[in-house]
Amino acid sequence: MARARKSPSEATREAVRRTTEIADATQAVQRPTSGGDPFTTGLRRREVLPLLVLHYISEGPSYGNQLMERISAATAGVLSVNPNTMYPLLRQLEARGLIEGQWEHPERRSRRYYSLTAAGQKEYRRLVKEVRPFLDSIARSIEDIVAEVYPD
Secondary structure, rough: OOOOOOOOOHHHHHHHHHOOOOHHHHHOOOOOOOOOHHHHHHHHHHHHHHHHHHHHHHOOOOOOOHHHHHHHHHHHOOOOOOOOHHHHHHHHHHHHOEEEEEEOOOOOOOOEEEEEEEHHHHHHHHHHHHHHHHHHHHHHHHHHHHHHHOOO
């Protein structure tokens, strides 16, 4: 299906508009105060990171470094998560009762494996539904940029 050709500046403005729309006022106040990459900041702000964490934990117990590696691999490094982001998120999800952590060796601090709770399963299903429109918007925007820069 052929698309109507847009000028490079029109296509770029449209792609940026789609990826930077703010769904509601609460997301507007969550903007980072430092610079940072707007693409990955948007992914984090739109609950993509908690969605991925809950997704991987839903497949079986997982620990922090394993989750960071899986997210980096799944996103080809686009969404790179460091320990300063992952471990506070895991503690937050655990405090909210969405995941439950158990030490691999309870007598000493080792790997902490996280499992999904019933509340976590419910939150995961909610995020699956709510995050999809944002991800679709990003996919369309990327397709538009590629089509503009690399025409057939």
